[in-house]
Amino acid sequence: MKDAAIQTMSYTLDASQNRQDFLSYPNPIDLREIQGIVARGYGNLPAACYGLFHIKTPDLARPTLIELQSKLTYAEERPPLLAINLAWTYRGLRQMGLDENIADQFSNEFRSGIDTNHKRRILGDEGRNSPEFWDWGGPNSSPIDLLLLCYAVDQASLEHEYQNLKQTLAESGIEEVRRLDTQVLPDNKEHFGFRDGIAQPFLKEFDRKGRDLVAVPLGEILLGYPNGYDRYTQRPLIAAELDTASQLPPDPEGSPTRDLGKNGTYLVFRQMSQDIPAFWRYLQEQTSSSEEAVRLASKMVGRWPSGAPLVLSPEEDNTAIKDKDAFTYHDTDRQGFKCPLGAHIRRTHPRDSLQPEPGSEKSIAFSNRHRLLRRGRSYGAPFHPSVNPTEYLKQLSGTAYPEESPEKSSEDRGLHFICINANIGRQFEFVQHTWANNPNFNGLYQDPDPIIGSRSAYGLPQNRFTQQQPPVRCQFSGMPEFVGIRGGGYFFLPSRSALAFILSRGASA
Amino acid sequence: MTSLVTHLTSVPRETTGFLNRLKDKARKLMAMPQNAINLFIPLEEEKEDALRDVLNTIRADTHHNAILPLGQFSDVLHFARFLIYEGPDHPQEYGSYLVFIANVDGPVEDFLQRLVNKSSAGLDAILSACRDYPPKRRRTRQARLQFLLKHQLPAQAFYINTVGRGVKQILEEDRLHQALQDYLNSLTHPVTLSATELRLQLINHVAKSPDLFWALEPPERPSLLWKAKEQLRFMTLVGLGTIVVIFTWPLILGWVVLVQLKETGDEELANRASLERLNELRADEDFAVHNQFSAAGSLKPGLVRRLTARSVLALAQVSLRHVFNKGDLAGIPLLGLDGVDTIHFAHWIMLDNDQRLLFASNYDGSLESYMVDFIDKVSWGLNVVFSNGQGYPRTNWLFFDGARNEERFKDYLGHHQLSTLVWHTPYKHLSAVNIANNSEIRSGLRGRMNETQAKAWLQRLT
Incomplete structure (x- = not known):
């Protein structure tokens, strides 16, 4: 056990010495163990696609997957050309023969999956968003075992790499169920026309700038570290003798077991189709000028198109605001006159605005136990190449633009929402249900999240x-649905050593 | 009490006259405006399946089903639930109970009487599965009522979100809120008015609407006499408590040390309930703004635990009735303790000669949010009450740790939660915060307000 600890330390030092772009001080975590997507969004690799795969013959698949391990990208390096990460569904782990007693120790949410009747109810995946109608991940589409996340410096090398991978996998009976492409939009925007990706949970272990902000405990994002309650989140711990190659780290809580979860985490994937015409047409109907439409849309989001928060700039967009994340609600905007109480960003990350004791550190700590590390990307061609709301509105006003059928627009574009969290129930599901979908959020009555919230609840x-x-x-009122769900799943993103263990024979007792 | 009720129901009202009214008054003065019904009735094993079928029919639509349409009681009935609680003592012997838990406005006896009068056939359909239910030919209203009364259990502690606010008032004020919202939406330029002007306009609208006019009057509240009696009761209890503490504090301290010593040796549950069980429980949740929660667990053995549990529940009952009776559970700003404003009603019921405790609540949000609300805000309260339960996460000095061990606590609940077979809510779209806000909107229709007050009041119309 002592050896393992020393080894961990030396890995870390190596990593930080060799990579200038990373931490300049020794880090207590082993970056070689953590899949890269946890530490970074690969912003330098604009081309990306996600492959969903089904393992037909586990025995045939095993050697190929073992070989694939060396191609995966870990947090120690900032890959200049190519990055590949690999996540598993519960089904996939069982498919590879992971022993039931081990698999049973994964979280309840991961084991149940995203589409039980109860999950549908709380996530709002009902009606036309029911998993039955999903393109992937639902009961009527092919089962999914693996998620391959591929990133490259340009489309050509992505294509080359992905095709090769797909070919290799196909030869060993790992069949592509679906490929999901992505699209980089200008100025880090999403399709509605707003700057996205601001206000990520601050993890000091991954901070490259040495900032001093209120940190979210690493255990909220990664398994095997103390979480927001200063406890270790449930994860698979296995008897040391099963770890025949001694590849897994010891249980940090000190038991004689080995930690299969440590440095791994859960990844939630939701394919959200965005109905751009429906959104901006509704805003047009409710207002009398394009300025007013943009203003109301910004009220719904809680930010202006540039990402400037309404709390800091209530009257107009302000591109001069550098730190778009540096604000709280309670002292500046208790009543919601600047940023409405039901705005998207005020619900999904309420900062200091909720009980207990709004405005206090307690309130912030409460919010911080429900954080999501977002790693998604947009897909589909933008409604207008500028991704600028004013252009959208012009385009919609022009009579030349044909009515787009909802089916067509939803297939066209949206967001591959990906988030990383250690506790799907307390983080992703809580945010989606208790904050986004909840029409009674924060004293409201019939107000879902205007952007992502379900338009019906409790049969009303x-x-x-x-x-x-x-x-x-x-x-x-009468706000239609602007976002639909086309697919989704809960995945496990294993550490380097956990993946090696899963693929070893020892995993199947 | 039973004999009084028998008396009241057997003798025609006119003949008892004045005396009866006096008795009624006295009863009202002594009773709480909201009350807990807890019925525990032994079942016949071979009839349990049939009973489940009956309950499933009711469950499909608790308001309008053909067997026991609970919607007809929506002037007095808040939440109601049926569950089947498996008998504890001898696992090899059948000992299951039918449990009915509800919270009503007015005396329990009055509600049960109405239930018997209005739904005798429905009651028969349910209760005929119970042991010793009168045979068909002897089933009079009287016999049915007697049977129900006989199987009542007291709640050792009972939380009422806001004492005195009845279901009728909640539904009426909901209507008021919606009407005011509609009226505001019909105004073309409310922005040009001052808050005071706009408020007057709203008051005028209410005054002119025959179906809203009532809202200008304050809601029916417990009488001053009743309030004085409650105050007196509280003062007396606090006085008595102080005397007890003054004379026995070394004993109490010793007691706490004893509990602490015992605690360190107690086993805590260290595993999760099966996924199948948890998913079965989840299948009954999140159909309304609020949810039901029912759970039962064994107390740790021994006199010390039993006495601790009894004393803690007695103390809890005093504070619930006299202190935490206005929408905030367990918040004590003076001590920096946060409360919870999401609980409508909660019942704590000791069972089986104090060997078990059954807990039943009606709360806003999902189970996940309910659990984290309590873990984050009032873990001390949970600890002090539930740490006498077998397997509860280890506490320190009764108040500390325990539920703060998030996952152990959630696992503990997962093992002890009971499946609620039927659950009735009369206002499924309203959170406790909404209900309180509606009451404030109504009370703001009366009296004078300056511009600042009017502004604050108008923001309640959100």
Whole structure:
């Protein structure tokens, strides 16, 4: 055990000495163990695609997957050309023969999957968003075992690499179920026309700038470290004798077991189709000018198209705001006059605005136990190449633009939402249900998250948006759905040594 | 009490006259405006399956089903549930109970009487699965009522979100809120008005609407006499408590040390309930803004635990009735303790000669949010009450750790939660915060307000 600890330390030192772009001080975590997507979004690799695979013959697949290990990218390096990460469904792990007693120790959410009747209810995946209609990950589409995340410096090398991989996998009975392409939009925007990816949980272990911010405990994002309650989140611990190659780290809590979860985590994938015409047409209907439409849309998001938060710039967009994440709600905007109480960013990351004791550190600590590390990318061609709301509105006003059928628009573009968290129930599902979908969030009555919230709950329509203002609120109703769900799943993103163990024979008792 | 009820129901009202009214008044003065019904009725093993079928029919639509349409009681009935609780003592012997738990406005006896009068056939369909239910020919209203009353259990502690606020008031004020929202939406330029002007306009609208006019009157509240009696009761209990503490504090301290010593040796549950079990429980959740939660567990053996549990529940009952009776459970700002504003009603019921405790609550949000709410805000409260339960995550000095061990606590609940077969809610779209806000909206229709007050009040119309 002592040896393992020493080894861990030396890995870390090596990593930080060799890579200038990473930490300049010794890090207590072993970056060689953590898949790269946890530490970075590979912003320098604009071409990306996700492959969903099904393992037909485990015995045939095993040697190929063992070989694939050396191609995977870990957090120690910032890959200049190519990055590949690999995540598993519960089914995939069982398919590879992972012993039931081990597999049973994964989280309940991961084992149940994303499409039980209860999950549908809390995630809002009902009606036309039911998993039955999903393109992938639902009961009517092919089972999924593996998720391959591929990133490259340009489309050509991505194509080359992915085709090769696909070929190799296919030869050993690992069949591509679906390939999901991505699209980089200008200025880090998403399809509705807003800057995305701001306000990520701050993890000091991965911070390259040595900033001093309120940190989210690493255990909220990775297994095997203390979480927001200063405890270790449930994860598979296995008897030392099963780890015949002694490849797994010891249980950090000190038991004689080995930790299969440590440095691994859960990845939630939701393919969200975005109906751009529906969104901007609704805003057009509710307002009388394009400025007003953009303003109302910004109220719904909680940020202006540039990403400037309404709390810091309530009246107009302000591209001069450098730190778009440096604000709180309670002292500046308790009543929601600047950023409405039901705005998307105020719900999905309420900062200091909720009980206990709004405005206090307690309140921030509460919010920070429900954080998601977002790693998704957009897909599909933009509604207008500029991804600029004003252009969208012009395009919609022009009579030349044909009515787009909902089916067509949803196939066209959206977001491959990917988030990483150590506890799917307390993080992803909580944010989606208790904050985004909940029409009664924060004292409201019938207001779902205007962007991603479900438009019905408890058998009742929920389609209002309330803009708080003096002397009395302005209410918008009959808000249609702007986002639909096309696919999704819960995945496990193993550490380097956990993957080696899973693929070894020892894993199947 | 039973004999009083028998008396009341057997003698025609006119003949008892004045005396009866006096008795009624006295009863009202002594009773709480909201009350807990807890019925535990032994079942006949061979009839359990049939009973489950009956309950499933009710469950499909608790308001309008053909057997026991609970919607007809929506002037007094808040939440109600049926469950089947498996008998504890001898696992090899059948000992299951039918459990009915509800919270009602007014005396329990009045509600049960109405239930018997209005739904005798429905009651028969359910209760005929129970041991010693009168045979068909002897089933009079009287016999049915007697049977129900006989199987009542007291709640050792009972939480009422806001004492005095009845279901009728909740539904009416919901209507008021919606009407005011509609009215605001019909105004073309409310922005040009001052808060005071706009408020007056809203008040005028209410005054002119025959179906809203009632809202200008304050809601029916417990009488001053009742409040004085409650105050007196509380003062007396606090006085008595102080005397007890003054004279026995070394004993109490010794007791706490004793509990602490025992605690370190107690086993804590260290595994999760089966996924199948958990998913079965989840299948009954998240159909409304709020949810039901029912759980039962064994107390740790021995007199020390039993006495601790009894005393803690007695103390809890006093604070729930007299302190935490206005929407905030366990918040004590003076001590920097946070409360929870998401609980509608909660019942703690000791069973089987104090060997088990059954807990039943109605809370806003999902089970996940309910659990983290309590872990984050009132873990001390959970610890003090539930640490006497076998397998509860280890506490320190009764108040500390315990539920703060998030996953152990969630696992503990997973093992002890009971499946609620039928659950009825009369206001499934309203959170406790909504309900309280609606009451504030109504009370803001009365009296004078300056511009600042009017502004704050208008923001309640969110």
